[in-house]
Amino acid sequence: MTLEEKCNSTAGVPSPCAGYVPPITRLGFNGMCLQDAPSGVGDGVGFVTSFPGGIHTAAMWDKDLMFKRASIMGQEFREKGVNIALGPMINIDRNALHGRNWEGFGSDPYLSGMNAYQYVLGLQDQGVVATPKHYIGNEQETNRLSDSYSANIDDKTVHEIYLWPFADAVYAGAGSVMCSYNRVNQTHACQNNKTLNGLLKNELAYRGNVMSDWGATHAGVESALGGLDIEMPGGSGFMGYALLAKVHDGSLSEARVNDMVTRIFAPYFLLEQDQSFPKLDWNRDVTHDHYKVNRELARAGMILLKNLRNTLPLNASVNRLLTIFGAAATQYDGGLNPGGGPTGQGYDGAIYQGGGSGFVKPTYGVDPLSALLAKARDSNFQIQFVTRQTDFDAVSSLASAPLCLVFISAWSSEGSDRQNLNAWNQGDKLVQTVAAKCASTIVLVNSVSQLNLEAWVEWDNVSAVIWTAIPGSEYGNALVDILFGDYNPGGKLAFTIAKKDSDYGTNITQTPDSNYTEGVFLDYRHFDAAMITPRFHFGYGLSYTTFSLTELKIAKVIDQTTSNVSDLYTPAYIVSLYITNTGNVRGSEVVQLYLGFPDEAAEPPKVLRGFSRVYLEPGETMTVTLTMRVKDISYWNVITQQFTVANGNYKVYVGTSANWDDLKLQGSFIV
Template identity: 40%
Template sequence: MRISHSAAALITTNSLLACVSGYSFEQSTYTNESEVPFYGLSPPVYPTPEGNGKSSLAWAAAYVKAREFVAQLDLEEKVNLTVGYQTSVCHGHTGSVPRLGFGGLCFEDGPSGIRGQDFVSAFPAGSHLAATWDKNLMYAYGKAIAEEEKGKGVNVILGPVGGPAGRVTRGGRVWEGPGPDPYLIGIQLGQLVTGIQDNGVIACSKHWLFNEQEYRRLPTINYGEAMSSNVDDLTMHELYAWPFMNALRAGSGAVMCSYQRANNSYSCQNSKLMNGVLKTELGFEGFVVSDWGGQQSGVASANAGLDVVMPWFGWWQNLTTMVTNGSVSIERLDDMATRQMASYYFLKQDEKYPDLSISPYNVQHPIIDVRDNHSQLIREIGAAGTVLVKNTNKTLPLKASTARFVSIFGYDAEVKAEAWEDPTRYGGGYDVNWGWNTFNGTLITGGGSGSNSPPYVVSPFQAIQQRVVANKGMLRWDFFSGNPTVEASTQVCLVFINSYSSESFDRLSLTDEFSDNLVNNVATNCSNTVVVLHAAGTRLVESWIDNENVTAVIYAGLPGQEAGSSLVDILFGDVTPSGKLSHTVARKEEDYGEVLNSTIDYSAFPQSNFTEGVYIDYRAFDRNGTVPRFEFGFGLSYTTFTYSNISIVQRDNVSVAEYPSKNISIVQGGHPELWDVLFEISAVITNTGEVAGAEVAQLYLGIPTAPVRQLRGFDKVMVQPEEAATALFEVTRRDLSTWDVVAQEWKLQKANYTVSIGASSRDLRLNSTIVL
């Protein structure tokens, strides 16, 4: 829907003045769905629920300490805790209380490694991690990043990323998170938060909520307000908020509110999203921090649930006056300070936490090397997230005898010389970070605050050269020609291309002519052409995928500093590929429909209506009967697997009730009964090939009144040749529920639920039914 400028002004005014109490998870004044005003309008929810520590004994103990600390502060000190400063050391730092020995909290980017520092690691991107479909690697990734952040004395890591959720196919930041499926995002968020916080660092899950495009994400003087993401209540719960429930369930100590408007109220002053959903319905115990520069008001932000503003920019200087004149209550200020300190104590950062050792890049400083042996993990994740999508006549893996003469082509194969000469390439700003454009060399990460600072980069050319030399072979290469010469004796041609994306802008295309022409030109003269594609998001391949001389294709993602090593492990069969796509690759851009591009709106109050609801990516392809090139969950292996013996067992220690109990307190992550495991489902996976390999078995449920199939489980099992392993799936009450917009709660339905297990969203090998 669209609203007039006067109506938008009225909404803002009402948001500032409304002081509605009585919101509860159990109660609703709505009598039918048409009355629910959560589309284009954001109902006010006040006051902010005070954190109480009821989620666990650990949170309770943290709140006791936090309240004792805050009780000792005067007004100025309390206000100072809510203020974020952007310094030459940390990307953000809260105020301190020196007389009580509290130095404030240091916030650092980011979700794939510390940005802008030396002797730190460049991890694979969140999208690459998701392509592993490996819960253990997700946990190990979070733990390793936290070890480096903690080693530098950082208190809060600005990650993991659960939004954008990948709604906009060309969105500039889709590579930072897992992709467009809420279940997969949620599992990854939960594992990352657990890994991060098991090592004592506060995880700041972001971005809350609906930050799905870069175009007009912030207000500008020339154009007007930021884009408004207009999302209905059901879609909000079942798609965009769903993954954050996992992050909160895992104990996330902080959440970052996003830039854009949500239903015409800025996310960082949206009382419905922060007070109503996050802090009441989902029981969030930690603190909400704004994205950098995302706060657009004072009184409205504080009363809507914002706890820490980053950075200050003068916005927060009148908070003392606001409290003094009653615009913001002293209780709200106390809660803001208490929530921050509760997260600090919850992670036990008061107990011998390392001193801060972050230093400006251009200032001489002691070497603090925090990398440990993380390069090995990065290499493992790099290989595990590499997706093989074509392999004609077992072209791969390469063997010494069939790959003695190797020719390498394409700008993505090597690190371009001038990149080494410019230190700003190491995690600088938004357009001068590593791999900052298509032709600057091999792409290991995307651009912006989610990027990282590699201590080195193992390029594909470097790693392949080492292997070919060890095999007593020879190489020819041409990195920059669009139509290179292929020597007649070449046994295999490796063509490297990429697709870049960054924070601050959305992509204009899912292909590029130069790269597509390069592939076809090489394939014209080489009957064994292998294409390797590093991509920050979906990249189409139609112009050459059916070329008979293109014998193998690899989606190599954004693998981090060990890019070449990880790739060689796959190319030469040291590791059997097991990566699966975490998004759908279409045959043409139009197949993505209205969510292909960011919404372009030149009005003063731009609107982006999420009219597709929950139907994005494979859900939309299934509904529309659209045939993808490569479906969600697809990926080839060097071996083969069969599926058998599906089993569904109902847990006998839980009640399968239609409604959750209403006399149970909400804890962080939502109603605790939503996490009850109702069914255990299993299947036997047999390796019928000749080499060991891991298979990602995927569980899809057909839930009545919902998309025909939705991912609700996955298990990655390693299986030796001619042996079998059991894939296990635990199905919770939430997994089987839909959101009731009238009752404002999750509900089960008395119906038949279809159960499918397979190798992808369209390769479903086993089928059964759950009857409720």
């Protein structure tokens, strides 16, 4: 490559894709297509699968399904001719109001990291480059562009919380990383020498490229020297051809340009995209029979939060009349690409995904009411409904029914943060109006992330609650499977649901500075330390069956010494136990391992360090083995600047949620 060709490769060019690495005709290189989104082929492309969002995937707590989702998604990207997929989104759910929480994997870095790892493996297994984003500290939308707020994060917190999932993505072999709009400790993220060169490329030994978010580049030479390798979408005049003159005047070395180009092209050749990669074709139908996997994913991420008097599962021969309420049960009258409805803050209709660049245009969408009507036809029961969300007279007139299903929702999008944690369009009043008369009221919560449920959740007439999250286009079919017991719910919360909004301890900042003063005490870590009782704990979710955990064993694997990054991923301790399905139906349980550190580490009372979703027949017993890596038992030592294993007594807690009462097995080991 000539120097000019090299420089040109560091900025995108116009194309039918969201971004495009420019072709080099002389060398027979046709360029690389970059396309959203983290939950499928996005940017309005048709004939693709609209998968469950990231937050729904995190609620599955199932590594095999995480991989399967990413692999099928990668197949669709590849068949469309997309070289680089702009996902996963792995920013932490620090603020419940963050508009993009639905794209990410929740509030815990370990859970988010495992999702990131499986996503990169699954996507790149199909020969498509993964792009973990937005690096780093992009935990709100407010002021992300106009003032480029600064995420001010201390050294320990950035390593143990916000860098953690990116480290797992890098360890999985991610070919690209997207830097974010915000500043980090006052320096723009896309020219931040400390985060890009210091943390990502040196400390994590990352060998792929760093691309800018669209329009997040603020300078040329400063960005290149700061660690940015390619600017997107290009056209700003900062990088690309503009760097040629900077090399000639000595302000940028050709060695650095060579490094940038090597990083840009390395994933292309590593994934063998130079060998028979499909040509770009947006009209190619790539859906195949992916609806089957999509239905499986949708079911796996739904969470049973409440089930008094065994209201669920329903029995079509007993529950002969179902009365349905709420606009969230049916299709939005503006179509399948709502864009937030007329207000931009939500809309009356089933939510398949959130909004923004992460939204994938559904080829179709099965809303709950349509699926229930089909079930009624096949099973011969009666349905009546009111979907006019605020017609409370009509709602009240039908609310004396024997069994009621109330659908409420909350939507959010890239570009703005949520205004509150209330259900859309008087959803709480809708529930109250129905539950005031209906003794068996089932509430279905179709939400992008945390919601305040206190207006009705303790009512005795609210006998069951299912968190349906954002399940993709098979929503209705998946929900019917759960309602009637064809699938036993086993999803778990990927965040805490508080009783009071202020209990979260963090919020969106309206100023140019977002100070992460909570440190590592985020979500359940904060609730534990402050001794605040939430409404529903992180990791919580019910089942139609019951399980018992017995015989905890802890075994040391190696001495915990580290000399390089890969050593941190070496197994250190093996935790094993037995789990038995003590109920009468097949089901799954997520075995969760939390670790309490010695005082030296200055950690929260417990942190997640392992999990496994186990599927069992009635009466079946299985051995569960959970591996803690060296990194999992380490804390970031700000003095030595490395992950360090503390000396002292470590406490091991194993159970089914972050609730202390659910951690039935306890043990310890001493280092």
